[in-house]
Amino acid sequence: MRSVDLIQKKRDGGELTASELTFLIDGYSRGDIPDYQMSAWAMAVFFRGMTPKETAALTLAMANSGDQVDLGPISGIKVDKHSTGGVGDKTTLILAPLVASAGIPVAKMSGRGLGHTGGTIDKLESIEGFRTELSREKFMNQVNEIGLSVIGQSGNLAPADKKLYALRDVTATVESIPLIASSVMSKKIAAGADAIVLDVKTGSGAFMKTLEDSEKLAQAMVNIGTEVGRNTAAVISDMDQPLGFAIGNALEVQESIETLKGHGPEDLTELCLTLGAHMVVLGGKADTIAEARKLLEERISSGAALAKFKSFVSAQGGDPSIVDAPDRLPQAPVVIEVKASIAGFVNAIEAEQLGLAAMLLGAGRATKDAVIDYAVGVMLCKKVGDAVAAGETIALLHVREENGATAEVSERVRQAYNIQDYKPEHRALLLSVITAAGIERYT
Ligand code: URA
Numbered sequence: 001m002r003s004v005d006l007i008q009k010k011r012d013g014g015e016l017t018a019s020e021l022t023f024l025i026d027g028y029s030r031g032d033i034p035d036y037q038m039s040a041w042a043m044a045v046f047f048r049g050m051t052p053k054e055t056a057a058l059t060l061a062m063a064n065s066g067d068q069v070d071l072g073p074i075s076g077i078k079v080d081k082h083s084t085g086g087v088g089d090k091t092t093l094i095l096a097p098l099v100a101s102a103g104i105p106v107a108k109m110s111g112r113g114l115g116h117t118g119g120t121i122d123k124l125e126s127i128e129g130f131r132t133e134l135s136r137e138k139f140m141n142q143v144n145e146i147g148l149s150v151i152g153q154s155g156n157l158a159p160a161d162k163k164l165y166a167l168r169d170v171t172a173t174v175e176s177i178p179l180i181a182s183s184v185m186s187k188k189i190a191a192g193a194d195a196i197v198l199d200v201k202t203g204s205g206a207f208m209k210t211l212e213d214s215e216k217l218a219q220a221m222v223n224i225g226t227e228v229g230r231n232t233a234a235v236i237s238d239m240d241q242p243l244g245f246a247i248g249n250a251l252e253v254q255e256s257i258e259t260l261k262g263h264g265p266e267d268l269t270e271l272c273l274t275l276g277a278h279m280v281v282l283g284g285k286a287d288t289i290a291e292a293r294k295l296l297e298e299r300i301s302s303g304a305a306l307a308k309f310k311s312f313v314s315a316q317g318g319d320p321s322i323v324d325a326p327d328r329l330p331q332a333p334v335v336i337e338v339k340a341s342i343a344g345f346v347n348a349i350e351a352e353q354l355g356l357a358a359m360l361l362g363a364g365r366a367t368k369d370a371v372i373d374y375a376v377g378v379m380l381c382k383k384v385g386d387a388v389a390a391g392e393t394i395a396l397l398h399v400r401e402e403n404g405a406t407a408e409v410s411e412r413v414r415q416a417y418n419i420q421d422y423k424p425e426h427r428a429l430l431l432s433v434i435t436a437a438g439i440e441r442y443t
Contacts, residue, residue, distance in 0.1 A: 091271060195283065231282050243271065255268070
């Protein structure tokens with residue numbers, strides 16, 4: 001087999017076989033196939049696309065390129081969840097204890113944040129003492145004992161994807177649906193879950209800007225899951241504004257605790273109940289989404305979900321007293337009000353700009369090795385649809401000190417709010433759901 005022939009076949013619109021794709025991925029991983037040939041192939045895929053069969057074969061080849069986590073020692077159906085990334089997205093902090101309290105074992109590996117989106121691991125580490133590096137054995141034992149564990153990604157999961165993603169990043173080939181779908185799913189499959197629920201964002205703050213493209217991406221990922229025997233469901237939600245009010249590590253932990261107590265923001269609560277209901281159905285603990293949702297609502301109102309969060313924090317070395325005394329979480333010494341310069345209605349909030357604002361305050365990393373300040377961040381006071389008076393506070397910056405840099409961040413946050421003199425049409429948060437059975441639009 002020769003790479004050049006496979007590049008040509010794809011360039012001309014052909015379908016590569018599983019063994020041809022494995023040849024490319026294995027050869028590229030070993031360094032036998034050079035970057036320039038892999039780039040040419042990725043560009044051919046960008047223009048020609050891939051069939052569902054090709055996409056599944058590529059995913060498996062990448063999943064097989066490194067460690068495969070065997071969650072076999074954990075009893076029950078393990079359901080993983082993945083989000084395509086969002087600002088203020090703390091759903092894992094809520095979903096993991098919530099679905100665990102409904103009897104679904106959660107054995108989750110999460111990442112750290114880079115750029116404008118925060119990582120679950122950083123958020124958890126804002127709880128004093130919380131450890132995210134556990135041995136595989138301790139990780140599995142904890143899931144068997146208390147029903148959940150969340151750790152940092154360890155080992156060598158899908159290294160071929162890592163190498164290919166870095167190449168795509170510099171060859172303008174990231175925005176290809178089969179390449180994104182196979183990249184995401186290769187890591188999920190290597191991480192060992194039996195079933196996967198995907199939280200696919202759409203809108204200005206998301207990878208996919210239109211509902212149509214988001215649905216195509218979700219469909220491609222569900223097809224892969226189905227093809228490789230992992231039950232997969234995808235929920236598409238709007239990302240035209242941050243999720244909830246809090247952006248920043250400790251602030252997001254606090255908002256997650258409020259949500260587990262049943263007092264969380266409406267959008268965040270709704271998304272968690274919907275994603276959670278799909279996890280419960282795939283995990284075999286309910287037959288219908290409506291039944292699963294009721295079960296989860298009961299787990300919140302009875303306090304079972306919150307109790308699960310507490311035991312999760314304790315089990316991983318964190319201080320569980322933060323649940324009842326959130327002021328024990330890291331607190332920023334200074335809070336600055338950001339005020340609206342004009343009156344009107346909030347029509348949109350640029351999520352990415354707010355993510356960048358939080359990062360500039362120190363809540364995120366501009367580079368891989370940057371150190372995070374867990375206490376700082378942005379709290380929104382107004383969301384899309386809200387009325388604002390001129391001079392009214394629209395957001396609060398939690399900072400170490402007030403200086404020129406925080407003044408710039410204030411201005412960035414003010415600019416991220418699009419205020420008009422009319423009330424915008426209501427936009428639904430949840431747009432569609434895609435399962436092996438097909439697509440269902442909420443609106
Ligand atoms: N996230 C991934 O993991 N892979 C992509 O290709 C794009 C986003």
